[in-house]
Amino acid sequence: MGKTYSKGLEGVIAAETKMSFIDGEKGVLEYVGIPIGELASHSTFEETVFLLWNLRLPKKDELARFQAELRKRYELPAGMAQRLLSLPRDAKPMHVIRTMVSALSMHDLNPDANDIPSLREKALNILARTPTLLAYFHRYRIGMPLVAPDPSLSIAENFLYMLNGERPTETMAKAMDVCLVLHADHGLNNSTFSARSVMSTQSDMYSAVTAAIGSLKGPLHGGANEGVMVMLNEIPSVDAAEKYVLDKLARKDKIMGFGHRIYKSYDPRAKHLQVLARQLASDTGNIALYDKSKRIEEVMATAVAAKGIYPNVDFYSATTYHCIGLPLDMFTPVFVIARIGGWAGHVIEQMGDNRLFRPDVDYTGPHGVAYTPVTKR
Numbered sequence: 001m002g003k004t005y006s007k008g009l010e011g012v013i014a015a016e017t018k019m020s021f022i023d024g025e026k027g028v029l030e031y032v033g034i035p036i037g038e039l040a041s042h043s044t045f046e047e048t049v050f051l052l053w054n055l056r057l058p059k060k061d062e063l064a065r066f067q068a069e070l071r072k073r074y075e076l077p078a079g080m081a082q083r084l085l086s087l088p089r090d091a092k093p094m095h096v097i098r099t100m101v102s103a104l105s106m107h108d109l110n111p112d113a114n115d116i117p118s119l120r121e122k123a124l125n126i127l128a129r130t131p132t133l134l135a136y137f138h139r140y141r142i143g144m145p146l147v148a149p150d151p152s153l154s155i156a157e158n159f160l161y162m163l164n165g166e167r168p169t170e171t172m173a174k175a176m177d178v179c180l181v182l183h184a185d186h187g188l189n190n191s192t193f194s195a196r197s198v199m200s201t202q203s204d205m206y207s208a209v210t211a212a213i214g215s216l217k218g219p220l221h222g223g224a225n226e227g228v229m230v231m232l233n234e235i236p237s238v239d240a241a242e243k244y245v246l247d248k249l250a251r252k253d254k255i256m257g258f259g260h261r262i263y264k265s266y267d268p269r270a271k272h273l274q275v276l277a278r279q280l281a282s283d284t285g286n287i288a289l290y291d292k293s294k295r296i297e298e299v300m301a302t303a304v305a306a307k308g309i310y311p312n313v314d315f316y317s318a319t320t321y322h323c324i325g326l327p328l329d330m331f332t333p334v335f336v337i338a339r340i341g342g343w344a345g346h347v348i349e350q351m352g353d354n355r356l357f358r359p360d361v362d363y364t365g366p367h368g369v370a371y372t373p374v375t376k377r
């Protein structure tokens with residue numbers, strides 16, 4: 001096969017999927033053919049994950065069984081909470097969750113089982129326990145008693161309940177659930193690529209998800225939602241937004257929450273999140289935050305939209321998460337919870353038709369260099 005060089009693998013198709021479809025020019029995202037807006041408006045995160053893992057929507061009783069399977073796994077395996085409580089309190093939640101998802105493998109009697117039923121079982125365990133791990137760590141670091149998971153609650157409700165020690169309002173639980181739906185899957189993005197690449201060596205589900213978390217953490221990927229919030233906090237007022245953005249662009253700095261490798265028009269997830277962010281900001285007295293975001297978007301539209309740079313999923317999710325009351329360093333971990341749906345589905349797809357990921361590299365160094373003994377260098 002002839003070799004072509006594509007820096008960052010741009011434009012390279014490396015796998016097949018039946019889970020999500022993206023048309024970056026038209027701003028379309030579908031999960032198993034269903035437009036993302038439909039799912040965000042009518043579905044739930046659990047139903048969306050069932051859809052991604054089974055390539056069809058569940059019947060009512062199937063959904064109930066799937067929810068029950070997840071909920072009975074909310075509790076951590078024996079010894080896992082002690083492990084968590086031995087971590088430094090000032091550790092960053094993304095480092096904590098990357099470490100603890102990896103540690104979950106040591107509580108699995110057969111962590112390397114890669115047949116499809118075993119992979120599904122591991123996927124359920126990781127998805128159900130990640131919110132518990134995150135919430136327990138947060139309670140521990142702020143010196144508050146841990147709040148045990150409540151199996152009568154959905155993943156979104158239960159996470160907020162364990163984090164804050166009180167049941168979320170219906171509006172907050174719904175907003176959180178919509179965010180999880182919108183972030184669940186997105187083609188062969190960097191973290192999903194990482195998960196599939198690790199799995200292609202026939203490693204294991206825990207290793208694949210751990211690698212994916214490491215990838216998602218980066219500010220060019222899922223870490224951007226925290227970067228957006230930092231930026232919003234740095235801008236003192238709506239009036240100051242234009243100068244802030246233009247100064248950054250003049251320095252060739254990236255504006256977090258804008259631009260995308262695939263979307264060259266408006267990210268459909270950002271469209272949905274914008275509406276949600278505006279509603280929540282007005283309900284929670286945070287409208288100034290939304291107004292600053294809108295102003296940044298206007299400035300970017302004039303300054304760089306011609307380059308195909310629009311808000312991405314991380315831009316309005318920052319305001320949304322802030323209004324839900326999430327601590328800043330929990331923004332990207334929430335993305336982890338959502339994207340486990342996608343990563344695990346991709347791992348299962350990969351094992352259904354595996355080929356080792358092994359791209360080539362263009363060597364640009366010298367050849368035939370004489371070896372110099374250490375005493376003569």
Ligand code: ACO
Pocket residue numbers: 219220221222224253254255256257258259260261262304307309312313314
């Ligand atoms: N702010 C300002 N300029 C930008 C931005 C941005 N956020 N994004 C891209 N550009 C500019 C680049 O400077 C470049 O301009 P030039 O051609 O004049 O040099 C041009 O647009 C192309 O940008 P690239 O970085 O080459 O595009 P790429 O496809 O590699 O980047 C990426 C995509 C990494 C997401 C980029 O847009 C970026 O860094 N955005 C900010 C971080 C961010 O929000 N990441 C989250 C992405 S969504 C997700 O992962 C969940």
